Amino acid sequence: MLRLTWVQPEDLIGHELRQAVLDGREPSAVAARWRAAGGPDAPLTAGASARPASRYLRLLATDLLDELSELPSALTDDEPTGLAAVRALCPDWPEPPAHRPAPPDTARLEAAWLGRAVGCLLGKPVEKLPLDGIRSLARAAGNWPLTTYFTARGVPADLLARHPWNRRSAATSLAENIDGMPEDDDLNYPLLGLLVLQRHGRSFTTTDVARVWLDELPAGRTFTAERIAYRNLLAGLEPPLTARHHNPFREWIGALIRADVHGWTNPGDPAAAAAAAHRDATLTHTANGVYAAMFTAAVIAAAAGGGRDVHSCLRTGLTVVPPRSRLARAVTHAVRLAREHGDFATVVDLLHDRYAATHHWVHAVPNTALIAAALTHADGDFAGSVCRAVSGGWDTDSNGATAGSVAALLAGSPDALPERWTAPLKNRLATSVGDFHGTGFDTLARLTRLEASRP
Structure with missing residues (x-):
């Protein structure tokens, strides 16, 4: 059935x-x-x-x-979804640069694509597992704190029975099974974003995003808010109603994982990156779900424009988020925890104490907070960032992917990423999106730079 x-x-x-x-x-x-x-x-x-x-x-x-x-919300004034209303609430909304910055070089973009893939791959086997399960599996394999991909080697059978790997991912994402980057929505959506830019340019609309999805994204590859929006499109609804109608997932993490390409292609212009992410996100999300995408795009735009300090990039991300919103408060709190505690496990425990009982494990608010905490605590170091993000639980593959993208962009080139992370990817990814199946990350970097160069 x-x-x-x-x-x-x-x-x-x-x-x-x-x-x-x-x-x-x-x-x-x-x-x-x-x-x-x-x-x-x-x-x-x-x-x-x-x-x-x-x-x-x-x-x-x-x-x-x-x-x-139809129920009224007490938070409407502090958490609007329309871009003009969001901007009106942000006193430090970034000014556009006087001159359009040069696009990131291909090496930096290749690092960003690779970093996104590595972080996603690290988190895939333990997606949906509780925090104690993630820690127990890693400890049993002698990999705690995390320093490399998860493995089943040496893990007792009774522990695996209590905390089984993610069913769909273990066959392709444990260290002993990795053979290139397997398909994942955390890579599918940046590919779709690239297609949107190729077909509709920098002035794309939310409706353009919907058209590309209907043309190129199999319905079975969508989840949560994206699947609801897809269904709403097929039922004849148009954006932004696609994000609101019978969509309880509209503040979950789906829009955030689509934001990277907007940061990569708007280097040094976080306002433009946030506006592009907003047009993309409002197909499926509202309020804090949209802010998470805007925050991420602005952080990445700051890094892509030559930023080297992760803390400055995170501060830039907050300038496009309404300051009284739940997302802004969560990120600010998480960054403060990361600065106050030397042990990241303590940071994670405090975040789970605050959010786990009230938020689904895919909700954008706690997951964005965890990403910001991981990047802060690791000082933007690549391995430290992806390992911290995944070790914190919740949406492990999505958090690892975003942290990896930011940290790899800061690192600056594929050569700056440890080979133990990148070699198993074999410069190819699997996908059901467009004609990208088997494409190398070097090719994706060239295609991304081309879109970043377009007027």
């Missing part, structure tokens, strides 16, 4: 109830009706519950999703 994930109303309602609490709505009456009818909680890790709900529960869930969407 096919249980299509991330779209069933009876599974979405539990996530929407949690999201309502986070974004300042009062959902208790709706929650009581759902529970009184026997409605289940949202699945913790899977995209769909094991068994379909009754027709009555499914119809009720659909009605309640509509009702929740």
Whole structure:
């Protein structure tokens, strides 16, 4: 029996109830009706519950999703989604450069693509695992604190039974199995971003992003907010409604993982990078989900423009985020923790204490905070950044990918990245996007530089 994930109303309602609490709505009456009818909680890790709900529960869930969407939010003024409103709240919004900076050289962009792939690959086997499981598996293999890819060698069978590797990733992402970069949405989306720029140029619209997705992105390769938006497009909805309609994942991490290409192609212009990320993100996300993408794009634009200090780049990222938003507060808090504690495990524990009980493990707020903490604590060092980001749990492959992209860009060239990380990738990646399957990271760097050079 096919249980299509991330779209069933009876599974979405539990996530929407949690999201309502986070974004300042009062959902208790709706929650009581759902529970009184026997409605289940949202699945913790899977995209769909094991068994379909009754027709009555499914119809009720659909009605309640509509009702929740009408509830007023106490955070509306501090957390708008429109770009003009976001800019109006940001007192330090960056000024455009007097002269357009030169694009990053190909070596720096190749390092960034490689860094993104390495961080993603490191995190893939332990995605969805709890923090204690990640630490136990690494310790059992003599790899704690993390210094290299995860391995099953030497790990006791009973530990693997308690904390099994990610089912889809172990065959391609454990150290003993790596043979090039396997397919992952954290690499698919930068490829799609590259296609958007190739076909529609720097002035692309959110609708252009949607067209490229429908042409090039298989629906089965989408998850959470992206799958909901894809479904909404096929149902005839247009952006930005695609991000809002029955989409409880609109503040999750999906837009953040699409942001790198906008930073790479707007070097030294964090405002332009953030605006491009906003146009991309609003197909699928709102508020803090969009801010996470804008923050990441601005950080990367600062690094791509020649920045060498990760702390300055992170500060630049915060200039495009409304300062009273949950994302700005989370990043600021995480950076402060990273500066105060020498042991990164303490930083991670404090972040989990603050967010784990209230936020899904894919939510953008805690994950962006963890990325910022990892980069800060490692002082932008490549290996230190990706290992810290992945060791912190939550969305391990996405966090590793973004931290890797930033830190590798700061490192400046593929030669600056340790060979133990890059050699297993064999300069090729697998993907179902466009004609990119088997493409090398050197080729992707050249294509990215070409788009960064266009007027």
